[in-house]
Amino acid sequence: GDEVAWIAGAASPIGWSIRPTDPNDGDMIYFSGPTRVYVSPCVAERALGGKPALQVDVAKREVRLSFRAPAGEGCAEMSPVCGLEGSFGQLAAGPWVFVCKQSGIDVSIPFTVTTVTSRTVYYVDRRAKGSQNGTSWTDAFTDLQSALAAAPSFCEIRVARGTYRPDSWSDLYPGDQTSTFKLKTGVTLKGGFAGVGSSNPNQRDVLVHETVLSGDLLGNDDASVIRSRLVGHASRADNCHHVVTAVNTSSTAVLDGFTIQGGHAFGSSSPGASTYGGGLYIDGASPVIRNCLIAGNAAAFYGGGIYCRGDCAPTFIDCVLADNWSAWRGGGMYKDWGSRVTMERCLISNNSTVYDGGGIANHTEGELVLSNCILSGNLCTGLDSGRGGAIYCSFAQVTLNHCTLAGNFATFGAGLACASSNEPGSSDVDVRNSIIWDLGDSLWIGDSSIVQIAYSDVQGGWSGQGNLDADPRFVDAGRWDDRSTPREPTDDTWFDGDYRLAWDSPCVDAGDPSESLVPNAKDFGGRSRRSGVAVDMGAYEQRNEPPIADAGPDVAGFSIDGVSGDVTLDAGRSLDPEGQALTYRWYRDGRLVSSQQRFTTTLPVGEYAFTLIVNDGIRDSAPDEVIAGVWPIIPTVAGVSPSTIDRKKPAQALIAMLMLPSGRRATDFNLAEPMLLFPGAVAATKQTTMVWMNGAVYAIARFEMPQVLDALTTDGQVELRLVGALKDDRYFSGTDTVTIK
Ligand SMILES: [Ca+2]
Ligand SMILES: [Ca+2]
Ligand SMILES: [Ca+2]
Ligand SMILES: [Ca+2]
Structure with missing residues (x-):
């Protein structure tokens, strides 16, 4: 399990880190860290003194990243590389330190490995063939319901890759549409483990070892069915109403690393609980949901993906809520009756509903707090009635900070709409440091709601301090294909974009200059929110990486007269990760000698060090040195x-x-x-x-x-x-x- 590799791409991690930061002795531990950007692993190896290697010293309790002697020539892999990442583990409990010492790199991260024996761990793997008591991977439970039933408070349940359905348990009858996975206070559910058959069954990667909680009880869902035809579709008739349910649990109920799909809240209550919240039904509960994909769920009335009600405060971190549908309100989520929902670094994309809140509908008191979230391509299909493509507010408090709303659509308020429907009452909406750039009029207020926006880029403009109305210049804005039926949105297809900002976006450094950030505040991509002279608008903080100076290989000139000769210096291999135009400064003995990319100079016989610094218009590169020698020669x-x-x-x-x-x-x-x-x-x-x-x-x-x-x-x-x-x-x-x- 000990691995180290270069990260391909143009941007390094901002600092050295290990994850999890508080590992236990069953965890694989992942690390990553910055180096300069290089055009190929070979160039990086040359610059850093060879191939990176990882050694775990059990006696010293030290994990050391080092560079072996340089590899031979003949390396031809030419994709930009930067930074390093890898993994190690599992480690014995106790204090450890992660160390990397090399010229230019000098880091040590102390960390403590705790033992999991103090906390019971149950294992679930549908492929296990042991005694099925959950005590090990070999003897894992083969269904998640058995583990939930057995789990005492304060335990962890690890679930291996594969698909798990809520009706597969001896206490239920197969096909029971009211079956659901019930979260429990004090129980952490973790998905994404390699499980039995792997050399390291505890290896965890939620994308590679996807663990699916599926409401498709017969496993016959037809993925090609378009949104509006989900109602009464034969392939959904068997699906359960809610895949996951949380009722009256505290924040110690944790769901981490699962895909939740196929929930189909089309029960007999109309409207009522069995027609709300296909993916996740939350009532008076405050679970923590992390690293989950909640996708492809539907509801007859409210909350295709998530329904939430009651005096509670669920938290969603690093989740994706996508491709969910409801026939009334809240395609992605419907938030009702007093709940406070917090979402951090979540993507809410391509959800749809007919009337109100393609992405999220907020109804009747309570709060919605979104930070560093992207809401893109959410849709209200009702052309005469749709309100709030991304967000609908009715008697609600909504706070958006560092959010990007893009490509959403509704006839009234493509981005956000406020109206007082069943429960009359106005809303308070506070938007800061955000981008609202949707298809048509971004905001629509149909009642006496107060929408305050500051330091944000709003299509069509909005009065408020620091606001802009300018193309935010996303790297890729995403697009709709209306399938040549513009009056029929239910068959439209959304192709999501890349909402990072181009380096010359007007939103860069245009956020609130006085925003006080929590320590280690992160953007949507998990990178530092501090970059440049101020925070940026939107979910991503733009990071202008410095250019990389390359003064070329050492050069030689020749003196035939034994006194002096010419040398030519060339900075043509310098580059900027964002492709910005460069200016050049060549120094010798601290004095500027040229501002040309390439120049020739006459020097007395001898050896000279030149230093090159390039600038991308904003930032200087690190210096790069080249030796120029003038040799006396006998012709x-x-x-x-x-x-x-x-x-x-x-x-x-x-x-x-x-x-x-x-x-x-x-x-x-x-x-x-x-x-x-x-x-x-x-x-x-x-x-x-x-x-x-x-x-x-x-x-x-x-x-x-x-x-x-x-x-x-x-x-x-x-x-x-x-x-x-x-x-x-x-x-x-x-x-x-x-x-x-
Ligand atoms: Ca089905
Ligand atoms: Ca269409
Ligand atoms: Ca900035
Ligand atoms: Ca740059």
Whole structure:
């Protein structure tokens, strides 16, 4: 289980971290951390001194990330890489430290591994064939209901990959549509484990080892059915009403790492509990729901994905609520009667309903608090009546901070609508640091509700401090396909976008400059909310990564007069992760010597360090150093073979002859120092001397053609310079031309 690998992509994690931060001795522990961005793992390895490796020292209780000796050349994998990530475990209980020490990287994270024996763990794996008492993976329960029934308070239930249905339990009859998974106070349910058959059954990854809680009791759901035809569809007739239920549980009831799908609240109550909350039905309960995907659920009246009521405060963290549908209000969620719902870093996308609140409907007191959430492509299909594509408010308090509403649609209030329906009463809506950019008029107020918006980008504009009305410049805004039936929204298909901000978005640094952030405040992507001179509007904090200076390989110039010579420096391989245009600053001895990308300068014989810093218009790069040497040379005669090189059919090697200066003997030649060929400073792989018939002495060298062609990037006639060393530290050099085609 001990692994380390480069992260592909253009953005490093912001800092070194381990997850979970409070592991127990059954956990796999994951880590990640920053390095610069490199174009390939090979370049990264060269810069950091070789391949990354992870060693777990049980005696010292130390997990050490180090870099082995550099790998050989011949590495050709060219995708941008940055940062490192990996995993280790499980570890014995006690204090440990994660250490990485290398030039430029110096980190140690102490952490404590606790033992799980103090907390009972039950195991569930539908493939287990042991004694099915839940005490180990081998003897795991094969259904989740048995584990929930057996679980005392303060225990953890680990569920392996696979699909679990609520009616599969001896105390229920198969096909019971009132069957549901009931959360319990003090019980943490965790999905996403590899389970039996894996070398490490405790390995946990909720995407790789997806654990599904499904309301599709017969396993016959037809995924192609469009929203409005779900009503009475034969493939749903068997489905249970609520996949998961939480009634009167406290916040110690935890659901972490599950997919909840196929709930179909089309019971006989009309309206009533069995027609609310297909995925998750919450009544007077305050569970914590983490890392869950709640998708493809439906309800005849309220809350296709989630229904929530009563004096309670459920919390959703890092969840996705998508593709849920209800026939009346609250396609994704319906929040009723006094509940306070908090959502942090949740995606609420492509949910739909007919009348009010394609994403979320808020009704009759209580609060909705959304932070760092994205609400995209939510829809009210009622063309004459739909209100609040993303959010509908009726007698509710709604607070949005750092949220992005995009591509939502309703005839009245594509983003948000306030109206007083059954329970008359106005709403208070407070929006800050957010983007509301939907299809049509973003906001609609049909009663005396107060909508206060500040430091936000609102399509169509809204009065309030710091507000904008400007294209937010998302990386990708997402889009609808109306299937050529614009008057029939129920068959429309939403293609979700990427709501990170382009580097020149007007929303960057345009959030509330005085916002006081909690320590380690994170954006939707889980990265630091502190970046730039102020917080950004929307769910993502834009991060302008600094450019990367590359001053090129060390260069050499030659002095024929023994006094001075020219060297050319080239910063052309520098880059910016966002592709911003660069400016260049070359320094020598702390003094600016050039602002060109490429320049030639005359220097006295000697070696010089140049430092390059590039700037993307906002940020400087880290400095990169290059050594330029000017060598005194004794001019002499050179010849190379072949004189014409065909790139498509190159010879294996280039053979060069370089005459020693007159009066020098073969023994004066420094065989230990490889002859160099310029451009490129290609080193000879073999060399020797020979004496010609006329008494002249030649150094003969072999250069490998792939290296030569690598250095010669242009075709046509090219002058090659050969440099050889004498044992008295002097150099001799001559040129010849080749034709490259
Ligand atoms: Ca079904
Ligand atoms: Ca359509
Ligand atoms: Ca910012
Ligand atoms: Ca940049």
